[in-house]
Amino acid sequence: MNIEVLKHIVSNEPSLIEDIAQKHNLDSSASVGVARQLVAQHGNLAALSQKQRHHYDQCISPLLENVPCDGIYGEGTCTGNGFIDDDTLLGCYLEGDFLCQLCRYDAERISRE
Structure with a gap:
């Protein structure tokens, strides 16, 4: 927990x-x-x-536990395993943006391009 x-x-x-x-x-x-x-x-x-x-x-x-990732482009578009890991979860609640580490990385990369 x-x-x-x-x-x-x-x-x-x-x-x-x-x-x-x-x-x-x-x-x-x-x-x-x-x-x-x-x-x-x-x-x-x-x-x-x-x-x-x-x-x-x-x-x-x-x-x-097993909090689903919203995915970069919405439901079903997670580039990870579909869930937010413990290390990222607090940041998700603080920011209101429920993306796993991989989706966060991909979203940042896309926004830079």
């Missing part, structure tokens, strides 16, 4: 968790509470109850 990304989401974009919770008919404040608990416990998933783990799996994990 990328704890730095989770800290950013909890501090700056909790609505991302809330939106997913609402789609799954879960209590959005409980989902955000689970995220805050994980930040406080440095990402210790073992400390979660079964119900809290459900909130993590449904509402938090999709924001941290």
Whole structure:
């Protein structure tokens, strides 16, 4: 788990968790509470109850794990493996631009040409 990304989401974009919770008919404040608990416990998933783990799996994990790359020209145009790596993920949230490292490189190269 990328704890730095989770800290950013909890501090700056909790609505991302809330939106997913609402789609799954879960209590959005409980989902955000689970995220805050994980930040406080440095990402210790073992400390979660079964119900809290459900909130993590449904509402938090999709924001941290296997986050899809938008691709240079939109969906299906990723030049990498289709997912954003951990090292790039925080930058994606900060910039609002969800591209993997390869797509970022290719997009920069294209913009220079």
